[in-house]
Amino acid sequence: MPPIRPKISDEHRRRLLVTRHLLTPETRAATPEQVADAVVALHATDPAGVHLSVAARLATPSVTEAERALYTDRNLVRMLCMRRTMFVVPRALAPAIDASTARTVAARERRNLLKVLTEQLGHDARWLSATERAVLATLVERGEVSAAHLADAVPQLRERIVVAPGKPYESRPRLTSRVLSVLSAEGRIRRGRPLGTWASSQFRWTIAEPHPELPVDRARAELATAYLTAFGPVTTEDLRWWTGWTLTDTRTALTRIDTVDVDLTCGPGHALPAHLEAPATPEPAAVLLPALDPTPMGWRHRDWYLDPAHVPELFDAYGNIGPTLWWNGRIIGGWAQRPDGEIATHLLTDTDIGREARAAIDGETARLTAFFGDIRIRPSLRTPLERRLSAQEGGAAVRRFNAGTAERRHPQR
Structure with a gap:
């Protein structure tokens, strides 16, 4: 007779989530490094998102502290890795992420660029290597410079390709971003300080610091352990989706770490031994998390913290989540910044959340x-909700959450 697997309730998982992901005033961190360690990787597709994810979890939110960790001490590393997505990760974990995911992504990026160069411009791998050497030499000589300055120094970067030929959104960008993206994915260069404010999407570039190379199997086991520590208990599909690995690679990684088979509401799962202990009930807490925050994007199966009925409002057509409003480990709504700086919030639940939550x-x-x-x-x-909330005049579509009254949606006119 097979052994009885421990059952872990959704409430149990939410209590773990709130405390481990630093979503209460009592659990907030002192430094950005502690935040990154808690959630393994901060989504960096939207540059402002890194700062907002960190600020939500710091006892004293500070742009200066985040910039110190990113650009001065360089304890946080920006990488194109899991699911071909840009993340900011702890420096200590970067070698494992590089070997387990980023190398595969980088190889794909190089193949795709070479295909474009060959088909559109008639260039080969030797031409690309020569261009890359020129870029690296410029960075060694000048230090941290913008993409525009690199294009001025390396004329090859100014050649143009056609993106989406024949489509209404056809464009003819320079090669600059494609070449820099490949070098960055391979860990040869990295993004430095932004050209504008912390919310700017334009960065300077500089030579990247090397890190140790790990065997792939060891790296996958290390990353799987880090993920389970922060997000467990999880399903096999959760880990496969989050990393972007194949199912075979995911299962192999799980055999290399000390896990306990458990039953979750959504099916069989994996936990670390520490997850089996009943967590203490955290203090009730609210938090506003930005688009693509690592917490709402941490699992493939989300019903235990997100009502499926709210997905159409909070996600875009590609499966990316927008800004979310949380109460006690559940997503109960969303928020947006309006042009005048006001933060507008909206509750998606019909249940009265009470005076304390408001x-x-x-x-x-x-x-x-x-x-x-x-x-x-x-x-x-x-996302649909973010678009409505961020409108300058929201009266016809929404009423703001203030004065102790939850806003109500009204039909669009």
């Missing part, structure tokens, strides 16, 4: 408003 949301909204200051952002991905 006060907590008001407090977090004020905290986020103070962090933004004069900075205004426009997310690189737009």
Whole structure:
């Protein structure tokens, strides 16, 4: 008779989530490095998202502290890795992420670039290697410079390719970003400080610091352990989706770490021994997390913290989640910054959340408003709810969450 597997409830998982992901005032971190360690990797597709994910989890939100960790001490490393997505990861974990995921992504990026160069411009691998050497030499000579300055120094980068030929959105960009992306994916260069504010998407470039190379199997086991520590208990599909590995590679990695087979509401799962202990009940807490934050994007199966009925409002057509409003480990709504700087929030639940929750949301909204200051952002991905909330005049579509009253949606006119 097979052994009985421990059952872990959704409530158990939510309590673990809230405390491990630093989503209460009592669990907030002192440094950005502690935040990154807690969630393994910070989504960096939208540059502002890194700062907002960190700020939500810091006891004292600080742009200066985040920039120190990213650009001065370089304890946080920006990498194109899991699911071909840009992340900011702890420096200590970078070798494992490089060997387990980033190398595969980089090889694909190089193949794709060479295909474009050959088909559109008639260039070969030797031409690309010569161009890359010129880029690296320029960075060694000049230090940290912008992409525009690199294109001025290396004329090959100014050649143009055609993207989406024949489509209404056809464009003819320079090669600059494609070549720099490949060099960055391979860990040969890295993004430095942005040209503008912390919300800017334009970065300077510099030579990357090398890190130790790990065997692939060891690296996958190390990354799987880090993921389970932060996100477990999880299903096999959760780990496969989050890493972007094949099912075979995912299963092999799981055999290399000490896990306990458990039953979750969504099916069989894997936990670390520490996950089996009943977690203490955390203090009730609200938090506003940005688009693509690592917490809502941490699992493939999300029903235990997100009502499936709310998915159409919070996700775009490609499966990317927008800004979310949380209460006690559940997503209960969303938020957006309006052009005048106001943070508008919206509840998606019909259940009365109570006075304590409303006060907590008001407090977090004020905290986020103070962090933004004069900075205004426009997310690189737009979800239905975020679009409505960020409208300058929201009266016809929404009523703001304030004065202790949850806003209500009204039919669009």
